[in-house]
């Protein structure tokens with residue numbers, strides 16, 4: 001069983017990964033349980049650089065967002081849900097899906113890490129949400145998976161990808177957002193998640209070994 005030190009180190013490592021992706025203190029706190037003051041001390045040494053402003057509120061935002069934001073949110077949420085279904089933890093799925101989103105979408109990304117955290121929270125009903133308010137459905141027309149309100153029926157009229165295809169020929173903003181370019185090979189993403197899975201297992205084994213040695217030699221933490 002992991003010791004308190006193991007859990008703390010794991011939280012600090014997760015916090016650093018989130019901070020590197022631009023997370024605000026509140027998001028890191030909700031994900032790791034680390035106290036906000038400690039997060040500030042460790043990762044935001046320049047008080048002027050701390051991300052501020054209202055945190056995202058996606059259930060209201062998504063339905064009024066423009067088409068490009070809705071497609072990006074759907075790309076992130078679909079990857080997140082696929083990883084969750086594949087057995088990854090919410091934290092691993094959030095990091096993996098956000099990195100994959102950064103790879104396939106234009107830079108700078110429209111969806112911030114804080115927004116991605118909020119979308120994942122409201123899709124799974126975890127962290128800051130008490131129940132799911134989004135679900136990922138498959139469009140009956142183009143077969144793309146997209147984000148919609150919980151309980152909504154999948155239909156082409158509501159699918160952002162169907163709308164994107166219609167608008168692409170005439171909308172310069174859509175064209176510049178999705179220029180023709182080769183996508184990263186799926187094996188790059190697959191490889192990263194295999195590495196994460198391997199690291200998680202190695203970390204778990206290490207914790208078990210440390211626990212056994214502590215149990216043999218005295219206090220566990």
Ligand SMILES: [Zn+2]
Pocket residue numbers: 139140141142143144156159160161162163
């Ligand atoms: Zn569609």
